[in-house]
Amino acid sequence: MKKLYIMLGVVICLLAGCSQTENRNRGVFLLLDTSGTYALELKKARSIINYLLGTLEPGDTFAVASIDTGSFSEKDIVAKMTFDQRPSTTNNQKRLFIKKIDEFVQNVSKSKYTDISGGVLQAIDYLNEVGTGKKYILIFSDLKEELADGHIRDVPFELEGFKVIALNVTKLRTDIKDPKQYLKRVEVWRQKVEQRDESGRSHGGVWDRINDLERLDAIFKK
Amino acid sequence: MSIGSFILNITPYQELSILICLITLLLAMYFARKPFHRSMASFSKIIHSSMRLSAFAVARSAGLLRQRNKAVLMAAGLESADRALHRELERMSTAIERDLGGYPQLQRQLTETIVQLEEDYTSSAEIPQALPDWVKVIKAVADIKPTGDSMVAKMLEDINETLQNQHRSAVEKHREDVSKRHGILSNMMPSFRSLNKNIEKMSLFLADLIKRAKTIDLFIDEHRQIRQETDGAGQKLSSSSLTQFFTAGLVLLIAFGGAVINFNLIALPMSEMVGGGNYIGPFKTSDVAGLVIILIEVTMGLFLMESLRITRLFPVIGSMDDRMRRRMIWITFSILFILAGVESALAFMRDRIAADMAALRQTLAGVEQSEAAFRMIPTYGQMIMGFILPFALTFVAIPLESFISSSRTVLGYVAVGFLLLVAFLLRLIGNLGFYMGRLISNVYDMIIYPAIWVEGVILAKMQTGTPGKQDAASTKLKESPLLVEEVE
Known part of the structure; x- marks a missing residue:
């Protein structure tokens, strides 16, 4: 009888182990900088979106939002979608997504300010709400933040479990003159994301930067 | 203060300190020589004996396993020979039933033919009627020389004419009789042919029977050899088992490839x-579901093959009564058929999804969508493959059975080989331990050689002194563990 109980226990443990379904769905939030001259780079953003749509699978979540004067707002989300579990429906959803992005790219207006932090906060909020297993925030920007008067963005990011990737971080004219400015700008964002303490241990997310858009497969690499 | 610096500082002179230490060490080693030798001898013997004992036990296990393997091989061979013999006997029984079942009819045919032949022979034996005797009389009258009498002449002419007529009709009758007789004889030919055909049929059947009997003789001989467990039978069975193992393994690999293709056909639509x-x-989950479907198909295939009594992996199915077995055949076949239909539909769906995905990728890449030529051919191809592969996988049961039965023998051989290797290694370690002990003792003696040399000098002096002491010295020398070992 004792043996029977042990065997039953083992079987139950095995079944429980099998049924433990890890959340493997990916959530991607792409922030598009629409300020100043960077708005001209949006065509490149279209290729990134195409790549992501081709890569994301049923069950994954994808959202695209613009970075403007006040990005911490649902109004800035251009398109958001959690793909259906069925591949055929997912394909239709992706087609609809492209349509929305096309409309946005055609009608986009340049913003005066660049509220990247607000966009990141919005992305964190959205992805946490969706509850995807893996969370990616892609920032398509030159990382030059310019806040309008009265906008306060000294809120620390809670980025544990997030991977933040800066895409196409272009060099400004001032950067060409003084590369230290560019490096400093990137470093500031890296610190904001990783939030390392004095011992060098990270309490935030994972930071990465991809300037070569031919290397987009690095987004989902560990 | 470390030990090194303590040693160096025994005397004010480092060299002297080292020398004193060396001499002290040498003396200590010299006095510890006997216990060291004994302990080394004991240690090496422990290793040697324990390893030899272990090697013996392992070799014995290998021997037992070999015997067990042989018994298993013989049992499998006996079962196989039984099956072959049984099948051959069944074939022979079927042939006898088929050919000898019609024997009474054949016998009746033969009897009828023979009776017919006898009758015909009797009929043909009737001699045609000879010419009437009175012809001779009339001929004698007709031969009478004419006398000139017209009346006699007239009479003779009449007689001659009558004779001629009679002769003509007799000849015709004779010809008719002969022709009739020939007709009877020619009518006998089909009967002869029929008789010949039936006899040829019988001889062919008997030849086939003799051939089968010879085959059965061979099987019985093989059966007898296996029962007697002769070396020849063992070698034949083991070689056959190895061949089966590799052949079945190869076929299973091919089947595995088929299963992988099948899996790829249904994983996406799942x-x-x-x-x-x-x-x-x-x-x-979709991959697991696809895999489960394939495994169910393989299982159904196994049950189907078992129900058809082609394989014997599940004796419960094989021993079912025929009615139940037939039901099982239909049930498993129906499930297989339904699954094949489902797979075919899934293959069609896969093609559609793949086409949709390709179209989406083209849209994303900004490429103009184009309709592929002969698009339906791969669709039909996939559907046909999806339908056929489940049935093809059914036949996996046959090589699987061979593989399982032969792997038992092959694994047995591998286990025996492994045990023999372990036994060899244990023996090697034992011997190495033994000789390492001797080597260490010899190296020890080599290190304390100055002390031994001094001992030798002293003993030599003692030998030159009193004879009793000489004996004592030689005894002491002999008592040296090293020498004891040499003697051993």
Whole structure:
């Protein structure tokens, strides 16, 4: 009888182990900088979106939002979608997504300010709400933040479990003159994301930067 | 203060300190020589004996396993020979039933033919009627010389004419009789042919029977050899088992390739049914579902083959009564057929999804969508493959049975080989331990050689002194563990 109980226990443990379904769905939030001259780079953003749509699978979540004067707002989300579990429906959803992005790219207006932090906060909020297993925030920007008067963005990011990737971080004219400015700008964002303490241990997310858009497969690499 | 610096500082002179230490060490080693030798001898013997004992035990296990393997091989061979003999006897029984079942009819045919032949022979034996005797009389009258009498002449002419007529009719009758007789004889030919055909049939059947009897003789001989467990039978069975193992393994590999293709055909469309983003452990639910379908197909195939009594992996199915077995055949076949239909539909769905995905990728890449030529050919191809592969996988049961039965023998051989290797290694370690002990003792003696040399000098002096002491010295020398070992 004792043996029977042990065997039953083992079987139950095995079944429980099998049924433990890890959340493997990916959530991607792409922030598009629409300020100043960077708005001209949006065509490149279209290729990134195409790549992501081709890569994301049923069950994954994808959202695209613009970075403007006040990005911490649902109004800035251009398109958001959690793909259906069925591949055929997912394909239709992706087609609809492209349509929305096309409309946005055609009608986009340049913003005066660049509220990247607000966009990141919005992305964190959205992805946490969706509850995807893996969370990616892609920032398509030159990382030059310019806040309008009265906008306060000294809120620390809670980025544990997030991977933040800066895409196409272009060099400004001032950067060409003084590369230290560019490096400093990137470093500031890296610190904001990783939030390392004095011992060098990270309490935030994972930071990465991809300037070569031919290397987009690095987004989902560990 | 470390030991090194303590040693160096025994005397004010380092060299002297080292020398004193060396001499002290040498003396200590010299006095510890006997216990060291004994302990080394004991240690090496422990290793040697324990390893030899272990090697013996392992070799014995290998021997037992070999015997067990032989018994298993013989049992399997006996079963196989039984099956072959049984099948041959069944074939012979069927042939006898088929050919000898019609024997009474054949016998009746033969009897009838023979009776007919006898009758015909009797009929043909009737001699045609000879010419009437009175012809001779009339001929004698007709031969009378004419006398000139017209009346006699007239009479003789009449007689001659009558004779001629009679002769003509007699000849005709004779010809008719002969022709009739020939007709009877020619009518006998088909009967002869029929008789010949039946006899040839019988001889062919008997030849076939003799051939089968010879085959059965061979099987019985093989059976007898296996029962007697002769070396020849053992070698034949083991070689056959190895051949079966590799052949069946190869076929199983091919079947595995088929199963992989089958899996790829249904994994993607399964995501439409169970969802493409769900996971069971590290595996996608759709992949697991596809795999389960294939495994169910293989299982149904196994049951079908068992029900048809082609394989004997499940004796319960084989021993079912025929009615139940037939039901099982139909049930398993129906399930297989339904699954094949489902797979075919899934293959069609896969093609559609893949085409949709390709179209989406083209849209994303900004490429103009083009209709592929002969698009339906791969669709039909996939559907046909989806339908056929489940039935093809059914036949996996045959090589699987061979593989399982032969792997038992092969694994037995591998285990015996492994045990023999372990036994060899244990013996090697034992011997190495023994000789390492001797080597260490010899090296020890080499290190304390100055002390031994001094001992030798002293003993030599003692030998030159009193004879009793000489004996004592020689005894002491002999008592040296090293020498004891040499003697051993």
